[in-house]
Amino acid sequence: MNNTLNRRSFLGLSVAAAAMAALSACTPAIKASQQNRILPTDPLIADTEASRAATGKTITATLTPAPLTTTLAGKTITTAGYNGTLVAPTLRGAVGDQLKVAVANKLSDGTSVHWHGLALRNNDDGVPGITQDAFAPGSENGYDFKLSHPGTYWYHSHVEMQREQALYGALIIDDPNETLVYDKEWVIILDDWLDGVTGTPEDVMKELSQGMGAGMGEGGMDGMDHGNTDQGTKDPGTMDQGGGMTMGHMLMGASSDFLGGDAGDVAYPFHLFNGKDPGNPETFMAKPGEKVRLRIINAAGDTAYRLGVPNQQLTLTHTDGFPIRHTEVDAVVLGMGERIDALLTVKEGFTAVLALAEGKGQMAYGLITTGAGTAPARESLPTTLTGTVVDGGQLTADPSVTLPAKKPDRVHELRLTGGMMKYDWSINGRRFDMAKPFENAFDLKAGERVEVKFINDTMMWHPMHIHGHTFQIGTDGARKDTVIVRPMETVTVQFDADNPGQWLFHCHNAYHAERGMMGIFSYLS
DSSP states (O other): OOSSOOTTTTTTOOOOTTGGGGOSOOOOOOOOSSTTBOOTTSHHHHHHHHTSOOOSOEEEEEEOEEEEEEEETTEEEEEEEETTBSSOOOEEEETTOEEEEEEEOOSSSOBOOEEETOOOOGGGSOOBTTTBOOBOTTOEEEEEEEOOSOEEEEEEOOSTTGGGTBOEEEEEEEOTTOOOOOSEEEEEEEEEEOBTTTBOHHHHHHHHHTOTTTTOOTTSOTTEEOSOOOTTTSOTTOOOTTOOEEETTEEESOEETTTTEEOOSBOOSEEEETTBOTTSOOEEEOOTTOEEEEEEEEOOSSOOEEEEBTTBOEEEEEETTEEEEEEEESEEEEOTTOEEEEEEEOOSSEEEEEEEETTTTEEEEEEEEOSOSOOOOGGGSOSOOOSSEEEGGGSBBOGGGOOOOOOOSEEEEEEEEOOTTTTOOEETTBOOOTTSTTTTOEEEETTOEEEEEEEEOSSBOEEEEETTOOEEETTTBOEESEEEEOTTOEEEEEEEOOSOSEEEEEESSHHHHHTTOEEEEEEEO
């Protein structure tokens, strides 16, 4: 993923005129339990979309989700991806552009595309059972909506565990009034990977669903590997501090003081930096003294990443697409679904950009080179990043995007409940049932200021994501759509109910969401 918008960046994009006839997402086969819910088919959805600013320019693209055979860390694997690659096309436009994306489904299962972080029309949000039906195998459908706000976003399947394959990519929306000064841009997608290596995401889900005690023999440690699982950064059998132990697909005892305890549930053989394992890092070309804008996306299922450059600070400029007061840090931690933009001044030679799997003792990395010197061996890279370390939820919004002070019209308390023992993650003690999506929905009305209290009653951290809206943390915190909520912590956010429809919210740990830590913000007429 390189710095300019060129043919390579848009590999696989086309006008696909024939497919565009089906660009409106399928009407969802859902029925509200009450007649006053504003469903995705309501004319108000189209009216809201029509009111958004428009440039008159249309960006077209084709995504083809299909089985994929490729080589990763020297091993041939079979998975699923977009357009025949582990690194999906970077889609790009400017604020006000119309994005039309044809989806030609060549998978054996239904699929969808969710546009993570975007305030878009509800019927294009890509959540089967809520905003659309899944696109059937062999079908051609698509999406058609305006790009409403600048920033770093991404897209991914919202069907069960498909995002734990390679069904995701970056979406960059340029700001016509951009004031940030930089020379080049590097889009970085981080991911934890096991599909086709140690099993499949479905294998993991099946094992986790049995709960923490499953599979233990009389000694209580049956099948447990006390070594670290990272085949890409160290010899098998070693374990860094906090790296944990593996039992089947479970990761036991991985810990992070920064995240408040347990770092993750799942053992991954390695981690990817733009689709490349640590034995084959991506290299980015730049000149000494140039400023590079890093657009960093955490597409992982179960891993937070601590990203930084040894002996050099980053200047953080945006989180989840919105500007913040510029902050100098030694490293930044991104939970699953979060994005961070940062500026880095290039030094002579090779610069390693490290993404440490928080609490798991593993890493992914990429290299910036000026064409001089020798690339560092991965064994020589530091395994820790200390100093000033923050996450996006600890940053302060730029005054230009701070929500105006207003007393909330409605307050919702969302208790994050459940645990590893039964692996029964939930909201307010109730696991979400897609067959009854409006049961226990959290109602609101257009025009309201809504306050949400994420109250974590579990011993695990959760990156909580709200679809179709951005919220503000506290009174002047960052504007975001995904925020880390630590164990026994309450994070209070506010958003304006300005995008009618039915909107999912959930933990962005893929396995927690699949086991029930989801709910709906439901607009009433």
